[in-house]
Amino acid sequence: MFKTFGIRWKEMNSFTYKRAANEAEAIREVADNRSAKFLAGGTNLIDLMKMNVQQPSELVDINRLALKKIESIPTGLRIGALATNSEVANNKLVQEGFPVLSEALLAGASPQLRNMATVGGNLLQRTRCYYFMDTAFPCNKRVPGSGCPAIPGFNRIHAILGASEHCIATHPSDMCVALAALDAVIRVEGPKGARSIAITDFHRLPGDTPEIDTNLQPDELIVSVDLPSSAFAKRSGYLKIRDRAQYAFALVSVAAALDIKNGRIEAARIALGGVAHKPWRSTEAEKVLTGAQSNAQTFKAAAEAALRGAVPQNHNAFKVELAKRAIVRILNDVSGRRVGGAA
């Protein structure tokens, strides 16, 4: 049964708080109330509620659910949705089999936040676009159809790839960039049953519906993230460029993974952060890399391919060159790493 704490407080932005005992209860509760939200670490949602950016009428606390495990499965690794960012980053199986994920997590936020924030919550992080976070501004993501003041405004931190005339926000997560390079699969459960969503299909481009961040249904609960084992996952790394050494969102970040045999790239994954409305997997760069010799020339060609379609805004043209250089640097780095005794 649900435990309900308190009543609907009429004297503040009213919401009810319920603690779910199991997944079915949690899903049913959120399915019954379209403005209910799951509450995990709360590091983003609670802030947004305080700023009136989001006003759910009900929070369904899922922290008691048994979704914290990080375990090997036949195809790879399964990470429970409630595993904290710190737990995942410091997990041996993650560090050895999927180093890019550990590196990305440790590049994000602060230790205090990482101790609270969960994998599931991180997938659902909202943008840090200034205009989205201040209700005095119109914002198509917050109030559909109201306009985008970021386009004529201050857009140094905004998107250069995949943006639309309705929204140029970026996805702020580091973790998701790593997941995009690892072919992660998001396992969810909802009133209609369970399904799996490939990470590249999980987040959306803004198009003319920037208010919808992901393809997750509001009543679907993320239960785990599955990472398939691969040679390229072992040889993977993350690079983040930012305005200060820690506790800053990426100007640009890159997750790279390579499978190299005898100097030839057998498989490659490239994903960019800080440049688009979703973690930006660059199949264009991967095409250049796959089958090519692992060398500086190849990396440069891959970087050019990745940014070919970039459309900068007034204040963020530097991101194009920054992203190219970051791609080259991390590919150099990752290709030179020792992996399982072979370089």
Next chain:
Amino acid sequence: MSANQQSSKAMNQNKGVVGQPINRVDGRLKVTGGARYAVEYPIENMAYAALIGSTIANGRIKSIDTSEARRVPGVLHIMTHENAPKLKPVMTNPAEGDAAGKRVPLQSPNVYYSGQYIALVVAETLEQARRAADLLRVTYDEQPPATDMDKERGRAYIPKQKVAGKPADTTRGNPDAGLSAAAVKVDEIYRTPTEHHNPMEPHATTAVWEGERLTVYDATQYTYGVRHAMAATFGIPEENVRVICKFTGGGFGCKGTVWSHVSLAAAAAREVKRPVRLATTRQQMFANMGHRAETEQRVVLGATSDGKLTAIIHEGLSHNSTYDEFVEPFSKPTHMMYACENFRASQRLVSLNVGTPTYMRAPGETSGMFALESALDELAYKLNIDPVHLRLINHADTDPDEKLPWSTKLLKECYKTGAERFGWSRRKPTPASMRDGRYLVGMGMASAVYPVNHFPSSARVIIKQDGTAIAESSTHDLGTGAYTVLTQVAADTLGLPVERVRVRLAHSDNAAKGETYQAILTRAGLKEVEGDFDMQFNDRQKTHSSHSFGAHFAEVRVDPDFGEVRVTRATSVFDIGRVMNMKLAESQMRGGVVMGIGMALMEETVIDKNSGRIVNRDLAEYHVPVHADVPPIDIVLLDNFDEYASPIGAKGAGEIGIVGAAAAVANAIYHATNVRVRDLPITPDKLIGKGALA
């Protein structure tokens, strides 16, 4: 214990506890939560207030619909311009105009900047007050705001007030002739952005009326100013106002004047006839509590081929609000910093739809010395003279502006000690010539200066029969250690151990000599004895010019691909007169350098040009250095008793740590990269693709 602390100890071991690196006397209170701040006093029957800010930057309020808000349970009062009591405007600093804004809010429907208070809600709980605040429905007649200093430069005007005590346009000697005679010139524009103080403790007030007597628990650097302002605003005698601020959680200048939320809290308390507590939000602090104004500074230097300055011109713009006047006096240090007879300063203001700027740590010097010390660095490269040597060539042996001898000046020792400890001789003069692996390495330096300012002060000492003493003063402890230092001074003056002195004092009378206070008071049949002391200064008759001085040396490592800059180490040497507590003073200086690193690399308040709203108005988006940005910082304080600066020999440690620090970092970045960035902060986008990062 550092070398400093040892030498200070040696110097003072026969003199008492002043100078000793003793621990903070309030340390335990602070780490145990026993130190009470403005909103932490338990008071019965408290009501809570929440402020509402405008969403437009220029225009008029057409209507405020409070009907929905009034239905929120617990709401006691909603104050808008339509029903607010008439409050008298206040000048809290009549000498130089009023940095806190003499405009009292809620007196008219006019909106001058985005986030300006337009209403206040009082309720039984903070949650109720905030809920009701969210439910106010406001409509405006909106006008396009002026938000861009560059675009508004055509409307620049001469400040009505003086600029740090001087006319806005000042000429000494013949700068144009000096320039004509120069073999080498630098003529560049430097820009510093709007910055915010961001103390940890937000501005907060608890107001309690008892009849016509008002007690204000306030987060302030200026208890007497608050008292004066409240008395004037409410038309009551000053003795009816009591201001209590036992601890201030940082200020950096934004708590140095009286902002309107204090009057509003007191007005609300009188309205609801209950104590009212009002804590502002971080976002409200960005809009309403002042800031360091952005500047655009032109610095022109002329020099002979052997490096002697023949002319200095320092002129430019800073922004101001539309309803008040505050000048960021960036040209102030240039009047006296270097020996050059030909000098011109000129400052103009540009009014924007922003809140009124205010003092921020070393107001004037911080922005001005970034420009001047960057220009000196540029001149050094043009002349092919070592930057330290160039400064020695132009060292002012007397104050070139006041034409007075210095009270003391150990600036040459600052350069020498700093250069030695930092390893300046290892610097290769050519830009972009030093590397550490893939990283570009650079070394830069800059001078620091801050004047000795005198304020009248008074203190009271009560000596008790049990041999303890209580020292009292109305000053505040910003968190910098005033409690501790005043305890040390009182202990030495009274000849008591620190443990027997409670609270704080400044007192010149050295009473006990041989006989204990217990014995004296017992003999006199007194339980306690009290003494008062007032200190006034007459700076008009001063015979010496008093300034603190310093020199910063910084090393940076720049990623040649991305333009990410990290300061890898720094050495800063200061002459701040007598050092009262080496541990606290070192910490104060280190904090100043950290703030200078932030200024150089990341701090910037961004205003959306279309709406006039500040977009990065929290500590996630407004970047200050985190631990990972802060390298080892070697601080040296040249202990130096300055009898002209103050009776106690000190010159002042609060402000100077930041002055010049950003220039030292910027100069190091130029040395590392061959890219001269003249507009702060120096973020990756300003370096990538240029110089050694091409």
